[in-house]
Amino acid sequence: MAIDEETSRGFLREMLRIRAFEDEIKTRFQEGEIPGFVHLDYGHEGTHVGMSQAMRDDDWLAVGGARLVGQYVAKGVPLGEVMAELYGKRGGSNKGYGGQMHVSDVDRKLYGHAATIGSGQNPAVGLAFAEEMKGTDNVAVTTIGDGGTSRGSFHTALVFASYWDLPVVFVIENNQWAISTPSSALSPDNLSDYGIPHKMPNESIDGSDVERVYETVSEAIERARNGEGPSVVESRVARLGPHFEGDKQTYRDETEFEEERALKDPVENYRERLLADGVVTEEELDDMLEAIHEEVQEAVEFARDSPDPDPETAYENVYRTPLYGQGEGS
Structure with missing residues (x-):
């Protein structure tokens, strides 16, 4: 697949944009402005930009894993809305409810992360099923980390996507670490092999090469769009930062880590x-x-x-209001 110079410059700009944005997030977190935890994308930028540029605006992205900010940015969520969400502010895309791990934007076809790792693939299958029922040729792309593939819900999603021959592309971001457990502990040599029992096209690629990701995901999306069913892509990257900011990474070999930082930086x-x-x-x-x-x-x-959220909004979007019976009998 020939990639012209304008497209190449666009790839670079988006990767630089994600990197600069996350550098600022890291600084704001260290200064105490951003609450909670942040899990940054260092090393994943090529995968996030490559796959997003292969998608159309009307294609769904159902995000998974822990390294998500780059996926939000690449799908088109404005930086201000992402940053406000990290700050827990009302200007965030989820009005401050979600934080770093749970940004969603239905208007931009971004389906947010659920409460547990590795659970976004069944919703992606449902989204693809809905698009097929509506008669569109829109595709659902869903991401998951190497550790998340150990969950049964991931494999259930593969079963249903294959059985119904749905337009889904499963992208496994294998950054070699499920928090502190190396991906070598998983049984397949290539995590894309999970697609073999379901007769899905599958491929393992260098995810630090943005053009390779773009080409591979484009081909998988084209198959799905043409009614040829789902695919599995393993995008192998290096995690060039800690699992979360503050993780001392005592489980990693420092020399190997520095070599990866020198050799596998996609930006x-x-x-x-x-x-x-x-x-x-x-x-x-x-x-x-x-x-x-x-x-x-x-x-x-x-x-x-x-602005900060009003305190009473804590009781909105819940199954029962008031949540714990406050005010009952008064």
């Missing part, structure tokens, strides 16, 4: 590649980064200025 590798090929110049990169920096800072200001 830096693609930047150097496009510079060497003359696709971009240093001046163009400087202009690109300046514009991205301004956008990121605007997102921070939007989050800071967004």
Whole structure:
């Protein structure tokens, strides 16, 4: 698949945008502005940009795993809305209910993460089924980490997608670590092999190569769009940061970790590649980064200025109001 220079520059810009945004998230978290935990995408940017650029706006993305911010950004959620959600503010895409792990945006066909890891694949199958019933050719792409594939719900989703021959693409982001458990503890040599018993096309690729991801996911989406059913893609990446900010990673070999940071950084590798090929110049990169920096800072200001949720909203969107019988009998 030939990729023109304009598309290549777009890939680079989106990866730089995710990286700069997450650098700022990391700083804001360390400064105490962002509550809770954050799990950043370092090393996953090529996968997130490659797969999202293979999708149409009307295709669903059902996110999974822990490294999700890049997926939100790549699917088109404005940076300000993502940042406000991390701040727990009303200006967030979920009005502050979701936080970093649970951003959703139905209007942009982003189906948010459920409460447990590895549970987004059955909803993706349902979304694909709904699109098929409506007579569209829209596709559902769903992501999961290597650790999440150990859950039975993932395999149930494969069964139903195969049985109904649904337009779903399963993307397994294998970053080699399920928190602190190495993916080598899993039985298949290639996690894409999970598709074999269901007779699904399956492929394992270098997920740090944005163009390779784009090509592979594009082919899988095209098959699904043409009525040829689901596929499984294993995107192998390196987790270039801790599981969460604050994780000391005592379970990782420090030398191997530093080698991965030097060799498997999708952003830096693609930047150097496009510079060497003359696709971009240093001046163009400087202009690109300046514009991205301004956008990121605007997102921070939007989050800071967004109001906190009213306390009574804690009782909205629950099955029973009042939740614990407050005020009953008064």
